Amino acid sequence: MAIVGFASIAGSPGVTTSAVATALLWPRPAVFIEADTSNISAVLPGLLRGRLDYSRSLSQAMLLHTGGDLTADAFLDPTLPLSVPIHELPKDPYLPHPSVRDGHRLWVVAGFDNLDAADGTSSLWTALTGIGGELEELGTDMVVDFGRLNRVEPRQALLEACDRLVIVARANLPDLFRSIGRISELRARLAPLGRDSHLRLLLIASPTRHGTEALDFEKRVGVEVISVLPFSPRGAAGYSAGISERHARSSYQRAVRRFVQELSHPLTTQRRPWPAEAGASHG
Numbered sequence: 001m002a003i004v005g006f007a008s009i010a011g012s013p014g015v016t017t018s019a020v021a022t023a024l025l026w027p028r029p030a031v032f033i034e035a036d037t038s039n040i041s042a043v044l045p046g047l048l049r050g051r052l053d054y055s056r057s058l059s060q061a062m063l064l065h066t067g068g069d070l071t072a073d074a075f076l077d078p079t080l081p082l083s084v085p086i087h088e089l090p091k092d093p094y095l096p097h098p099s100v101r102d103g104h105r106l107w108v109v110a111g112f113d114n115l116d117a118a119d120g121t122s123s124l125w126t127a128l129t130g131i132g133g134e135l136e137e138l139g140t141d142m143v144v145d146f147g148r149l150n151r152v153e154p155r156q157a158l159l160e161a162c163d164r165l166v167i168v169a170r171a172n173l174p175d176l177f178r179s180i181g182r183i184s185e186l187r188a189r190l191a192p193l194g195r196d197s198h199l200r201l202l203l204i205a206s207p208t209r210h211g212t213e214a215l216d217f218e219k220r221v222g223v224e225v226i227s228v229l230p231f232s233p234r235g236a237a238g239y240s241a242g243i244s245e246r247h248a249r250s251s252y253q254r255a256v257r258r259f260v261q262e263l264s265h266p267l268t269t270q271r272r273p274w275p276a277e278a279g280a281s282h283g
Contacts, residue, residue, distance in 0.1 A: 014229075
């Protein structure tokens with residue numbers, strides 16, 4: 001089982017798009033958590049096309065956590081106002097969900113409905129690391145959209161729990177130079193737990209011929225580039241805006257599927273080590 005996180009160190013290179021695509025194509029049941037604290041939910045008006053309100057969101061998760069009622073079962077229980085069970089939504093021929101295979105179980109927890117609600121939530125992120133362990137026992141993985149990372153990061157506990165933390169960046173020189181320092185800082189915070197090796201880079205190809213090669217990122221940043229996705233606003237809209245792409249076998253869709261397969265295979269075929277275990281092994 002696994003916790004997979006997606007984040008950026010600057011700008012909006014496509015973190016939510018990549019995270020949503022991963023959750024939709026993940027080979028195991030999954031809970032998607034929109035944990036972006038710098039913006040209100042993009043999933044409700046995007047993937048879900050505004051068909052639902054904020055009654056099921058992280059704001060509700062915070063209320064349950066405050067009352068001591070936040071458990072893995074709460075995320076999977078459709079009678080509780082917490083997650084949206086995508087697999088139970090009625091089929092809509094006019095607003096089809098992109099790339100959802102039959103039988104896939106996916107629960108979506110939308111982000112905060114206002115940024116004030118995101119303040120003072122550090123204990124929630126710590127609680128979610130424990131939820132990951134509970135979900136593991138239920139045969140379910142967790143995909144987390146962190147959005148943009150902060151220099152002082154209240155979500156550090158959940159970041160540390162990720163089996164893969166995928167940093168999304170554009171394949172250009174500005175993002176390369178931004179990544180060098182910021183990812184070095186991130187690696188330094190993860191290294192004491194032995195989890196700096198869990199970092200990966202996902203690049204979004206440049207729309208021009210002046211892009212920066214993946215090899216340059218790997219040499220300068222020191223993190224493996226797991227994939228390079230084509231620049232395709234139309235293809236990405238299938239995940240960021242809930243618009244089903246007409247050609248499901250386009251180059252963008254094929255690239256996304258290859259990426260998710262490479263990301264998921266080593267994580268879904270082995271037991272995950274928890275941070276406490278990793279710390280003990282280094283002591």
